[in-house]
Amino acid sequence: MxxxxxxxxxxxxxxxxxxxxxxxxxxSRRTTLKWVIAAAATPLLASACGDRSGWRDxxxxxxxxxxxxxxxxxxxxxxxxxxxxxxAQRTLTRTAADIIVPGAAALNVDAFVDEWxxxxxERQQNDRALILSGLAWIGNESQSRYHKMFMGAPIExxxxxxxxxxxxxxIKSGHDRPAEFxxxxxxxxxxxxxxxxxxxxxxxxxxxxxxxxxxxxxxxEAITHLRGKLDELGLDMPDLRSWR
Amino acid sequence: MALPRDFxxxxxxxxxxxxxxxxxxxxxxxxxxxxxxxxGRNYDPVAETPMLHWERDAPLGAVSxxxxxxxxxxxxxxxxxxxxxxxYTSAEGSKFMWWRGRMLGGRTNHWARHVPRFGPxxxxxxxxxxxxxxxxxxxxxxxxxxxxxxxxxxxxxSNEGLENHPDSSPGILHAPPRxxxxxxxxxxxxxxxNIPCIPSRRAILTHDMPHPDAPRSACYYASPCGRGxxxxxAFQTTxxxxxxxxxxxRLRIVTDAMVSHVRTNxxxxxxxxxxxxxxxxxxxxxxxxxxxxLAASACETARLLLNSHSSQxxxxxxxxxxxxxxxxxxxxxxxxxxQIPALEGxxxxxxxxxxxxxxxxxxxxxxxxxxxxxxxxxxxHFEIGGGFSxxxxxxxxxxxxDGYGDALKEDAHRYYGSVMGLYLRGxxxxxxxxxxxxxxxVKDKFGLPVLxxxxxxxxxxxxxxxxxxxxxxxxxxxxxxRILTPEQTPEEAIKEGGEIIHEVGTTRMGDDPxxxxxxxxxxxxxxxxLIVVDGGVFASNAHKNPTLTMMAxxxxxxxxxxxxxxxxxx
Numbered sequence: 001m002x003x004x005x006x007x008x009x010x011x012x013x014x015x016x017x018x019x020x021x022x023x024x025x026x027x028s029r030r031t032t033l034k035w036v037i038a039a040a041a042t043p044l045l046a047s048a049c050g051d052r053s054g055w056r057d058x059x060x061x062x063x064x065x066x067x068x069x070x071x072x073x074x075x076x077x078x079x080x081x082x083x084x085x086x087x088a089q090r091t092l093t094r095t096a097a098d099i100i101v102p103g104a105a106a107l108n109v110d111a112f113v114d115e116w117x118x119x120x121x122e123r124q125q126n127d128r129a130l131i132l133s134g135l136a137w138i139g140n141e142s143q144s145r146y147h148k149m150f151m152g153a154p155i156e157x158x159x160x161x162x163x164x165x166x167x168x169x170x171i172k173s174g175h176d177r178p179a180e181f182x183x184x185x186x187x188x189x190x191x192x193x194x195x196x197x198x199x200x201x202x203x204x205x206x207x208x209x210x211x212x213x214x215x216x217x218x219x220x221e222a223i224t225h226l227r228g229k230l231d232e233l234g235l236d237m238p239d240l241r242s243w244r
Numbered sequence: 245m246a247l248p249r250d251f252x253x254x255x256x257x258x259x260x261x262x263x264x265x266x267x268x269x270x271x272x273x274x275x276x277x278x279x280x281x282x283x284g285r286n287y288d289p290v291a292e293t294p295m296l297h298w299e300r301d302a303p304l305g306a307v308s309x310x311x312x313x314x315x316x317x318x319x320x321x322x323x324x325x326x327x328x329x330x331x332y333t334s335a336e337g338s339k340f341m342w343w344r345g346r347m348l349g350g351r352t353n354h355w356a357r358h359v360p361r362f363g364p365x366x367x368x369x370x371x372x373x374x375x376x377x378x379x380x381x382x383x384x385x386x387x388x389x390x391x392x393x394x395x396x397x398x399x400x401x402s403n404e405g406l407e408n409h410p411d412s413s414p415g416i417l418h419a420p421p422r423x424x425x426x427x428x429x430x431x432x433x434x435x436x437x438n439i440p441c442i443p444s445r446r447a448i449l450t451h452d453m454p455h456p457d458a459p460r461s462a463c464y465y466a467s468p469c470g471r472g473x474x475x476x477x478a479f480q481t482t483x484x485x486x487x488x489x490x491x492x493x494r495l496r497i498v499t500d501a502m503v504s505h506v507r508t509n510x511x512x513x514x515x516x517x518x519x520x521x522x523x524x525x526x527x528x529x530x531x532x533x534x535x536x537x538l539a540a541s542a543c544e545t546a547r548l549l550l551n552s553h554s555s556q557x558x559x560x561x562x563x564x565x566x567x568x569x570x571x572x573x574x575x576x577x578x579x580x581x582x583q584i585p586a587l588e589g590x591x592x593x594x595x596x597x598x599x600x601x602x603x604x605x606x607x608x609x610x611x612x613x614x615x616x617x618x619x620x621x622x623x624x625h626f627e628i629g630g631g632f633s634x635x636x637x638x639x640x641x642x643x644x645x646d647g648y649g650d651a652l653k654e655d656a657h658r659y660y661g662s663v664m665g666l667y668l669r670g671x672x673x674x675x676x677x678x679x680x681x682x683x684x685x686v687k688d689k690f691g692l693p694v695l696x697x698x699x700x701x702x703x704x705x706x707x708x709x710x711x712x713x714x715x716x717x718x719x720x721x722x723x724x725x726r727i728l729t730p731e732q733t734p735e736e737a738i739k740e741g742g743e744i745i746h747e748v749g750t751t752r753m754g755d756d757p758x759x760x761x762x763x764x765x766x767x768x769x770x771x772x773x774l775i776v777v778d779g780g781v782f783a784s785n786a787h788k789n790p791t792l793t794m795m796a797x798x799x800x801x802x803x804x805x806x807x808x809x810x811x812x813x814x
Binding site for chain 2: 068162196223229
């Protein structure tokens, strides 16, 4: 049984990690720069061998909240654990999410990310370390490249940071950890976006809608499309007479 | 829940799942008074099933967690791979996974309702290949009960006349739902390879089943079956057999009653059961009856017998053969997933269907197996997955996620619904290294010794997996699929013991009291008024999902018990 600790206070390490990592969002540029320089001067702290991205694993106190248990109310679902992201982390997530999936910011996807990484389950806790470290990395990267907060950087500069880590076949050398972070954040943003009513509609999911009578099967349009694909594959259309 | 007053049961049934509910249904209709004890809480599927809730409304987009391994909306209550306060252990070098629930209706509330029929070969495996044991009964003994069970629970499917896949009697099956686009593609690919692909048999109604006490509606082709089914389309005992048995006025159900011991007298007859009343600070209770029916699930029943040891039965009740807990088998499982370019960007339509596979691939190489052309003795089938399903917190792009921005959104649209999976479900041969026993040290929250599992696959299973993996790759290849599952050895690909949740065999039936625990009617050789009706009685575990056969045999055993009660034998 876990105890009932509240959300952890930001530790010095998370503040050191800079923008979006738990510290106040309005740190002065000079202060932040000083930290970045200090960090750069102590390469032994770098987290991974061969890392050239300046990645740092933020230190986090474990989440102490309870999960929803083995008999939650299925009719009125709710997540009992407190959200743990700071306002700065939420804002940065929203900004990044909107670049990853345009339109995501308007759908409150940062709330999904916050609920996810605040959940007291092992998989979500592993994601928490990755996502919070990654948000901090984005902030530091923006500072060291552009001497600006990521949120205040022009879209071209924001994209330039993502371009180093977003494409499987051209990840910048030594940037494996930021790339891993990006892939995980992208997955969470995709999930948040495409589970929303707007995402479901854009995707074209048409189910969860009770029908009367026999299941009609594919539409004529869907069958015609399949027929074309079967021709390309050298396969024959199955005989469906027994269903008529 | 307290014991009912002024109710002296003829029979106590332990467990309210597929077989316990069947026993209660048959016995009450035959005039017996039945007290059912269920370890879990009361459960009302009409009030508790989130039929049309969206994934976004559940924590984490409804994905699997340790608390709800099959996702937030899965019907399972207080269970899954772990039950709080009720552990189990695996012996060194073994791993076994044991899915349990603690709720009225047991695992019938969430199962996949796949109910292929056992055939003649499946009851006589030793005669066919020399391995394991034959059942003391044959297909012809069970066939009438299979018909009756299918008619009672409602099964959709078709009669295909295939070898060892018997047809149902005319007029029983509900019409199967039409195949969807991924299934049509699968049918086309398998046809080219001369592999059958036929309508699945599912315990899901495709026409209404009116009933004064348990009316059930046809499937409306929404709402995943795993959530349970408040309209009764997908079979579960809580919307069917239990209300039907209650309507006789001869059934009482006590929930939150964890049975701990079967008590016997000096003559070796069972007198009743002891249980912990979870609703009353785990107070220890006793209730007596003329006969005891065990339907707690194969492993829980074995545990109950082993924990019911006494000076007369030091190795456990009904265990003079030493076979209680032995011969444990599960279905063999493995899966291969592929991205199918032919399914990319295809026209949208409502592809929910019955939320389960409408089609499946039954075992087809009986002749080759009989001729000794295969290096494994028993068969398997493939279940088929894929389609436009509701996005959840694990929404992905078929492994094709890359980049960001508008191009990523285009990819999401393009790859949605383009993944298919083949899920191998195979028959395991019982072996002496796969069994359960009482753990000498570990006890549960009631102070009862827990089960310790021993598990080992043999070449029979691993060779079958190798064949299945290569066949699956061939089928998906014929569809132009890009295999996403990494190359695996059979040892890597095979699921854990217990993971397919078809555990049976721990109190097997037979003709010989020295090598079996119960006779063909589930009566314990050692205790004449103790009857096991759950999957523990299976003498072998055909690859065909076991619940239908389990229920048919439970019906047959309950008929026999009812006759004995009527004759005043007990």
